[in-house]
Amino acid sequence: MSAGHSHPLHRPGDTPVHRMAPQVKVVAAVAGVLCVVSTPRERFWAFGLYLAVLAGVWVLARIPPGWLAKRALIEAPFVVLAFAFPFLAGGPTIDVLGVALSEHGLLSGWNIVVKGTLGVLVSLTLAATTTPGELIVGLQRLRVPTMVITIATLMLRYLDVIAAEARRMRIARICRGHDPRFLWQVGATARGIGTLFIRSYERGERVHLAMVSRGWTGAMPDQGRPAGRAAWLLGLAPTALAAVVLGIAL
Incomplete structure (x- = not known):
């Protein structure tokens, strides 16, 4: 059961991000997405900083942006829905190139696009640097x-x-x-x-x-060692930066 097999979302590599304990990456990814979701949609600058932090992780993990862009197309239906909001939503309107668009619809569409895109990119980063077997072991270590x-x-x-x-x-x-x-x-x-x-x-x-x-007890074999304090501090550093951005945005 522990035999590995290739996965289209995994990008093999030997980088500090790839070598990081899987439970640390899972916690960092979940906490990062929570920071993005909790940010008010009007704080446009905050989402740019989130993307900059994520880009730093891509540099460390040696993940090309083009590789991520191809796989991020999975959110295309939600993007189409978001672009329809300014035309369908009611409330006050503003003129954009001679077209009357709903202010509430623009903000709602922006909210869907930016938070959905960042969430997909965080998930792809986790999948690219962690094999499916490692993810299972990480979840097991997280109880x-x-x-x-x-x-x-x-x-x-x-x-x-x-x-x-x-x-x-x-x-x-x-x-x-x-x-x-x-x-x-x-x-x-x-x-x-x-x-x-x-x-x-x-x-x-x-x-x-x-x-x-064959003696299955309901748990995956785990021959690895638990992550130490240094691994947690290093792995959660990007999430800590995202939490600082969230604190300022709120």
């Missing part, structure tokens, strides 16, 4: 409930297996004349999803029995 750890471990371990099973089933359907592009074949697609669920459930039962027979 996250054992059941949550077990579910997350199995999900990470067998997500690729289930995806491969789905691809094989899709190829088998296509070889038999099924084309998922046709609307009238949606019934076959739905039945295929049900079959995939049953196969995944059966595979999970077999995996659980195999784990129990």
Whole structure:
């Protein structure tokens, strides 16, 4: 279960950020996002400082901005929604290039875009510098409930297996004349999803029995040492800067 596997969001490297204890990075990321969310939307300068602090972490971790920008496109639907707010919201309006836009809508859209983007970038930074296995170990060291750890471990371990099973089933359907592009074949697609669920459930039962027979106790093996005071101080330094910015902004 502790065997590692590649993940599209992880960027291997040997930097101080990569070597940092995973529990420290998890706490720093969560605390940083809380600082961003708690900042009043009218404090435009504060969000620029948050981005500067995050950029410093990227420099230490040697993460190219382009690599992050490609993966940050996941928030595109929320950005589209935010751009619609100035046209749909009511209240006082202001003229921008001859177009009347709602002041409340502009602030609401800005709030969604800036906080959502910073939150996504923090999450991508954590994922880029921490493998999925390290994240599980970090959560375990933070005393996250054992059941949550077990579910997350199995999900990470067998997500690729289930995806491969789905691809094989899709190829088998296509070889038999099924084309998922046709609307009238949606019934076959739905039945295929049900079959995939049953196969995944059966595979999970077999995996659980195999784990129990090999001495599984419900916890991931952790051969590492807990983070010391110096590691916590160094890892939480960017979060401390973000907390200072939040204190000034409030």
